Amino acid sequence: MNKVIVYLDDPAYARQRMPGVDGEPTHWVLVACAPRMTHRISKWVSHSARENWRAKWADKVFDQMVPPLRARGDAVTPVLARGPLPELTRALMAEHGTVRVLDARRPRSDDGAPDERRFKPGSLLGMSAALLLACD
Incomplete structure (x- = not known):
């Protein structure tokens, strides 16, 4: 039986990233990684x-x-991540034997990658300055 540890935070995104099954039963260890809360939330909650x-x-x-995974006949073990992922990965690998690890978490948009849907704070000012210079 294949064993796969999957880290996920968005089910739709994770389903796209998870590999197909070759007919062999798979044991999925689904590790839910909750979104981080800001440090200021501790003041109120x-x-x-x-x-x-x-x-x-x-x-x-x-x-x-x-x-859906159980409907295919696969075994599923749900786990909620409560600490650092490297330590959790070591513990899960020790518990389940040698397994494959898949990080199917949605990438954060603030990691420096450009986002075409929004302007960066200085880009509008820069474009305005370029237009003013071009008009002269």
Whole structure:
């Protein structure tokens, strides 16, 4: 049986990234990685409330991911990430033996990659200056 650890935060994106099955049964270890909260949220929300939110968020993700995989006859183990991923990966690999690891999390848009849908703060000013110079 193939064993695959999948890190995910968006079910639709993860489904696109997950490999197809070759007819061989697969054991999926789905690790839900909840979105990070800002450091300022701790001022307003208790630790237990944050943990409850993470658990509810993970339940919604698993409700979208687990049934289709089980319908194919695959085994699924849902896990909620609560700490650093390298440590969790080592623990899961020790528990499940040698497995493949797939990071199917949606890339963050603030990682420096250009986003065509929005202007950067200085780009509008730069274009205005270029137009003014071109008119002269």
